[in-house]
Amino acid sequence: MSQPFRRGRWAFAVTAATALLLTIAPAASARETGAADGSARTGDVVAAAPATFTHPGVLVSRPQLDFIRSRVNANAQPWKAAYDQMMASRYASLTRTARPRAVVECGSYSNPNNGCTDEREDALAAYTLALAWYITQDSRYATKAIQIMDAWSATIQDHTNSNAPLQTAWAGSSWPRAAEIIRYTYSGWSAANITRFGTMLRNVYLPEIINGNTYSNGNWELSMMEASIGISVFLEDRSVYDRALAKFRARVPAFIYLTSDGAFPRGPAGSTIDTRAEVASYWQGQNTFVDGLSQETCRDFTHTGYGISAIAHVAETTRHQGQDIYPELQDRLRHALGFHAKYQLGEAIPSWLCGGSLTTGLGPVTEVGFNALNNRMGIAMTNTQRLTEQQRPAGTNNLFVAWETLTHAGNPN
Template sequence: MGSVGRRVAAVLVAPLLVGLVASCGMSSQGRTVRARAKDAAFEHPGVLVSKDQLTAVRRHVDAGEQPWLQAFLDMRDSKYGSYKYEAKPYATVECPPGTRAGHGCVEEREDAIAAYTQALLWSITGKQEHADKAVQIMDAWSGKVKRHTEGNAGLQTAWAGSTWARAGEIVRHTGATWPTASVARFQGMLRTAYLPEVSRKVPDYNGNWDLVMTDAAIGIAVFLDDHKAFDDAVERFRQRVPAYFYLAKDGKVPLTPVGSTVDTPQKLTTYWFGQQRYTDGVSQETCRNFKHVGYSLAATAHIAETAWHQGVDLYSGVKDRLKAALDFHSRYQMGETAPAWLCGGRVDRNMGPDLEVALNHLEDRLDVHVPAAHRLAEQTRPAGTDDLFVSWETLTHAGNPAA
């Protein structure tokens, strides 16, 4: 077996070891962790943001505490927070790769963010108008959208689907008025127009695809109370994250995604955008640009956070990778000169608002300090939205470890 092949075997074995450790109620570091019984009822609300976290957000905002108050005001005053926001649903959302124009792609993503924004505003202010607006947006799409087409359908359904699930989860489980028939139609939309696409494995694509699709899949699974879809997303996470963020313990070359045809050193170098020297924290897309690394950092944390609220500790298996990747990219994002061995000495510093969820777990739950990422988060707070699938995470997750 070649070195790349051995990396594949390692990825296959690792999830089994994690599963054995978890079944004993212990993390890989020996700490007791929560265990979720098979087919146990899901905790609601529990897609990215928990009930306790929503309560903490209200408390911070009501007390006028920073950075939460400014984050709330930015959200409230954004176009997504307006009572006058109007949805623009499409029956078929066409999202081609490259520069060719799509149909409904921006509208779908923005409408999902608007629904989530209105849901958060409802939770914080208690104003029924916000809940009504969120329902209006979700009803508009669930009554129309049927399919997603073109080459970026997987990514589009991931971006929108992850946000739809967060919006629906808050509205449905915080006392808002949402007719049963409308809820059922929204469930049907997620199950038929989103879940099949985001459950499709794409091991030879850039890793942000697999991770963002898994983010959507696990959120939809919780909203639908779908145990199989949840378990599939958990397994996909355990396979995929170690193949995206490198650690020296992986060996001389990175792990290969399960099922991938990246099976030679030459293919691996191409897949990693020409990078040939690997150090803790470097990622598969570092030499592409930091924007896509940020997507992957955010998606990884979103998946683990949703699982955490459901009693599954995915963080323990990847916390060292997350810490290394956060530190590595934050240093260069803030201007540290890239050495010649890293991407030929040139990196694209365009990371988005992607740090808060991972930082909250590492620093506020585990007391693991990540200095560079901490400084970067403080410099860029309050984090807003990337207009894709990351929204208002200073508000929801900064200093908010509530279990």
């Protein structure tokens, strides 16, 4: 899945609720982040995390859930087809048995794979079942989602090996989506187990992801910040929210290029990647830069899609929390979606782009960004629209993206 890299480990007691405070610096009063182009500027002051968090509010909101349910109940398309696809998947099964383990070990490309697939898919199943509960109002789905979340929160203690941060990010993106829906729309999850689940997120997941990873490929850190922000909403932790959003805003312009950035892209914030030659090497050898090109375009579209998806997910969650960052991201996101969509659709590849050869396979990652930019903001996106509609209903990548035609196609909320 992703290449191994050097990383430090933190010593922390998984049973101590305050352990994370030792690894996370307090949010600065003048936060780093947030220029209008989606860059990070030291000293810029931006809106803080909400004083009151909105729930459910990780990727999907209650108004969005109500819209989905109304469309499915009306047998309207594409939502009914997307719902049927979801309900036919293994993730919606009421006979699923969770497979938690104390230590999930994931090496490069999930080799070894000791619990990696189990954890990711159980987290996706919990989210799928939570959606199924809300749409059907059948409590069996909520009960099954709770069983899965309780099994993991009672068991897991750590993630190890080289892919640990990415594995933690992927599962940590799905868990809060599920937990938010169940906690705030269903009365059958015990207070004690909700607390235990939150402790799991704080002590097992956050320490692995909140500090980011400067020299990894960009999809890593973007996914890590997506998970961190989702977890911060569930925990109602304003300091973690602000820290994650600052790191996210700093990473976005190091992942998607705009010509307004200058002659070549920025290196990741805090890195020593700052010359054109160093940036070109980090951008997979690409030396010609155009609007919407990604740091991983010349690697492959699949990993590029992970990063684009995480960007849209973060923007969607922060919008639900009253901090709409789509306007500052819109140019990068629309150009990235359009640039990759046209080649995914089969446009001839110019010789200057990745040596004239691309590995496509963008995945089901366009619905959230397309809905925000095109449907809600009125931005024309011809190639992205064509690809999005062609791929409907968008299913799951079995990692951290799932059912986004159902949740976001044409959703006005």
